Amino acid sequence: MSSRPETPRSAHRHAPGAHPVLPGLPEAVEVFDTTLRDGSQQEGLSLSVDDKLRVAEQLDHLGVSYIEGGWPGANPKDEEFFARAQKELRLSHATLVAFGSTRRAGVRAEEDEVLRHLVAAGTEAVCIVAKASLLHVTEALRTTPDEALAMVESSVAFLRRQGLRVFLDAEHFFDGYREDPAFSRQVLEVAARAGAETLVLCDTNGGSLPHEVEQAVAEVVAEFDRRIGVHCHNDTGCAVANSLAAVRAGATHVQGCVNGYGERAGNADLAVAIPNLSLKLGVRTIPAERLERLTPVAHHIAEIVNVPPNPQQPYVGHAAFAHKAGLHTSAIARRRDAYEHISPDAVGNGTRFVVSELAGRSTVALKAAELGLDLSSEEVGRALELLKDLEHQGYHFEVADASLELLLRQVGGWRPRYFELESYRVIADHGGNGHRAAADGRPVLTEATVKLTVGGERRIATAEGNGPVHALDGALRRAIEPFYPALRQVHLTDFRVRVLGGGAGTAAVTRVLVDTADPEATWTTIGVSENIIEASWQALVDAVVYGLLRAGVAPATGPDVLPTGTATPTAETAAAAAGATAEEVRVP
Numbered sequence: 020m021s022s023r024p025e026t027p028r029s030a031h032r033h034a035p036g037a038h039p040v041l042p043g044l045p046e047a048v049e050v051f052d053t054t055l056r057d058g059s060q061q062e063g064l065s066l067s068v069d070d071k072l073r074v075a076e077q078l079d080h081l082g083v084s085y086i087e088g089g090w091p092g093a094n095p096k097d098e099e100f101f102a103r104a105q106k107e108l109r110l111s112h113a114t115l116v117a118f119g120s121t122r123r124a125g126v127r128a129e130e131d132e133v134l135r136h137l138v139a140a141g142t143e144a145v146c147i148v149a150k151a152s153l154l155h156v157t158e159a160l161r162t163t164p165d166e167a168l169a170m171v172e173s174s175v176a177f178l179r180r181q182g183l184r185v186f187l188d189a190e191h192f193f194d195g196y197r198e199d200p201a202f203s204r205q206v207l208e209v210a211a212r213a214g215a216e217t218l219v220l221c222d223t224n225g226g227s228l229p230h231e232v233e234q235a236v237a238e239v240v241a242e243f244d245r246r247i248g249v250h251c252h253n254d255t256g257c258a259v260a261n262s263l264a265a266v267r268a269g270a271t272h273v274q275g276c277v278n279g280y281g282e283r284a285g286n287a288d289l290a291v292a293i294p295n296l297s298l299k300l301g302v303r304t305i306p307a308e309r310l311e312r313l314t315p316v317a318h319h320i321a322e323i324v325n326v327p328p329n330p331q332q333p334y335v336g337h338a339a340f341a342h343k344a345g346l347h348t349s350a351i352a353r354r355r356d357a358y359e360h361i362s363p364d365a366v367g368n369g370t371r372f373v374v375s376e377l378a379g380r381s382t383v384a385l386k387a388a389e390l391g392l393d394l395s396s397e398e399v400g401r402a403l404e405l406l407k408d409l410e411h412q413g414y415h416f417e418v419a420d421a422s423l424e425l426l427l428r429q430v431g432g433w434r435p436r437y438f439e440l441e442s443y444r445v446i447a448d449h450g451g452n453g454h455r456a457a458a459d460g461r462p463v464l465t466e467a468t469v470k471l472t473v474g475g476e477r478r479i480a481t482a483e484g485n486g487p488v489h490a491l492d493g494a495l496r497r498a499i500e501p502f503y504p505a506l507r508q509v510h511l512t513d514f515r516v517r518v519l520g521g522g523a524g525t526a527a528v529t530r531v532l533v534d535t536a537d538p539e540a541t542w543t544t545i546g547v548s549e550n551i552i553e554a555s556w557q558a559l560v561d562a563v564v565y566g567l568l569r570a571g572v573a574p575a576t577g578p579d580v581l582p583t584g585t586a587t588p589t590a591e592t593a594a595a596a597a598g599a600t601a602e603e604v605r606v607p
């Protein structure tokens with residue numbers, strides 16, 4: 020549950036334009052995304068060709084300048100990607116780039132397989148990686164410095180002769196520049212001479228710090244009449260800071276990945292670098308009007324690559340503008356920018372207020388208002404007291420949005436009587452007549468019986484289940500679903516248990532969270548008890564009540580007040596509607 024307060028961007032003191040202008044900054048930088056190449060080098064991340072095409076579409080929609088699509092020839096997938104991209108990918112803003120290396124040592128550029136594949140990829144631009152550290156030339160390539168320089172020069176020259184735009188990724192540049200600056204410079208010199216349009220200085224091991232990057236980039240910018248770029252890895256947690264330091268020093272091309280994917284600790288996170296550059300430094304990156312696409316695109320890409328988004332990711336994370344502390348919310352209620360460094364809208368994100376034991380009256384009042392509840396000041400105070408009390412017992416309302424809403428509604432006087440529980444009973448019978456196998460291979464049967472009153476009728480329903488919660492859910496539904504057919508659209512989707520205060524072992528208090536969904540939404544409810552079944556029951560009841568509330572269903576108060584056209588259920592019709600036999604649903 021989130022709210023997006025109507026906050027004009029100008030109300031944020033730290034909004035764009037509010038930062039002092041730094042002298043000497045470039046007006047604009049090119050944004051080069053390498054999610055489909057370096058991002059795919061992240062452990063656990065694997066993209067199909069379809070995924071790659073969809074990510075490319077998202078990046079184009081965001082408005083990056085370049086999309087590095089992969090390494091044609093390195094594997095059949097990337098080969099197919101470039102073949103399909105030529106036919107299927109319609110980029111309106113970005114330029115697709117194929118990645119590869121310089122030619123191999125001792126091989127003529129014209130005969131080199133890697134270069135041949137780069138040309139065949141059919142892109143307008145290519146990016147080739149070259150060792151820019153003498154140590155890597157002698158130890159990794161095991162060739163001479165002269166041959167390494169010749170590899171760079173002849174590869175760039177060959178690609179230029181094929182009519183391609185060439186970016187040079189100077190691998191290990193910063194480490195090499197510290198160890199033997201003359202060689203690292205020579206690599207850039209030969210690449211520039213051969214026609215590379217952009218010299219990209221790579222912090223390949225990600226070990227550099229911002230002051231080192233800034234100084235090295237400034238020296239290179241002063242020396243070379245070429246566009247200078249950076250490609251920073253995040254091994255010191257400084258990839259974005261290093262990219263900004265490079266831009267401060269005159270770099271005008273920034274490589275990275277939206278969401279910071281990549282080898283080891285990842286690449287510079289473009290979802291952070293872009294707004295830092297655009298909003299804080301006033302440097303043009305993606306088109307200004309597309310900045311608000313940043314959050315949706317970052318989340319969409321996370322979905323495609325199947326890596327859960329980091330809620331604390333700056334700017335675009337779910338929690339990036341979530342306020343939990345009572346004092347913060349209270350100040351925000353008075354002045355929207357009190358605890359927000361930019362207007363979240365600027366990057367397509369939104370303000371959220373998290374209600375918990377750290378809340379004060381303002382948080383509860385804002386949450387109630389967001390839900391459309393008109394709570395009096397006294398009710399807000401009561402809700403806050405109840406909330407803190409319950410959180411002390413183990414409830415955790417910030418992760419149980421639906422239970423929180425029910426609690427606030429109840430404090431406000433909402434007393435729906437969808438059903439009245441008389442009792443429930445759960446039996447787990449190991450070795451009895453059940454058909455589900457226990458760990459020892461013997462049958463185990465779980466059965467739940469619920470006795471309750473609904474619509475003026477006393478009902479007893481029994482159901483079997485995979486386990487106690489499944490059985491309880493089944494019995495509850497059998498008893499009430501005939502009165503509330505809307506529940507057929509409501510399904511339990513997840514169930515989590517946490518033991519609180521582990522010292523008590525199996526006698527400890529348990530917290531149960533239940534996720535439930537209807538066709539339009541998912542909600543979470545909570546139960547807490549020393550008894551796991553009771554905790555589950557509480558969460559289940561909230562889940563069902565919230566589902567009925569969402570569906571706009573009024574409590575059934577008796578046969579005469581059932582909605583027009585709805586037959587009063589008898590034992591048989593009720594049982595049939597619930598998919599049960601008459602014996603299973605006993606109506607006295």
Ligand SMILES: CC(=O)SCCNC(=O)CCNC(=O)[C@H](O)C(C)(C)COP(=O)(O)OP(=O)(O)OC[C@H]1O[C@@H](n2cnc3c(N)ncnc32)[C@H](O)[C@@H]1OP(=O)(O)O
Pocket residue numbers: 057060090092093094120121122123124148149150159160161190223
């Ligand atoms: C810093 C970076 O992220 S650069 C990008 C790295 N990305 C990847 O490696 C992912 C894709 N890579 C691959 O699929 C494979 O490694 C391939 C197809 C490129 C090459 O595979 P192989 O031919 O089997 O070689 P291998 O993976 O062992 O790599 C070592 C070879 O690359 C050569 N090489 C390494 N860097 C370079 C370079 N910049 N220029 C030219 N050759 C290079 C080495 O000299 C070595 O060649 P040798 O075996 O003739 O001595």
Ligand SMILES: CC(=O)C(=O)O
Pocket residue numbers: 057148188189190191221222223224250252
């Ligand atoms: C080229 C590249 O990915 C690197 O140097 O990190």
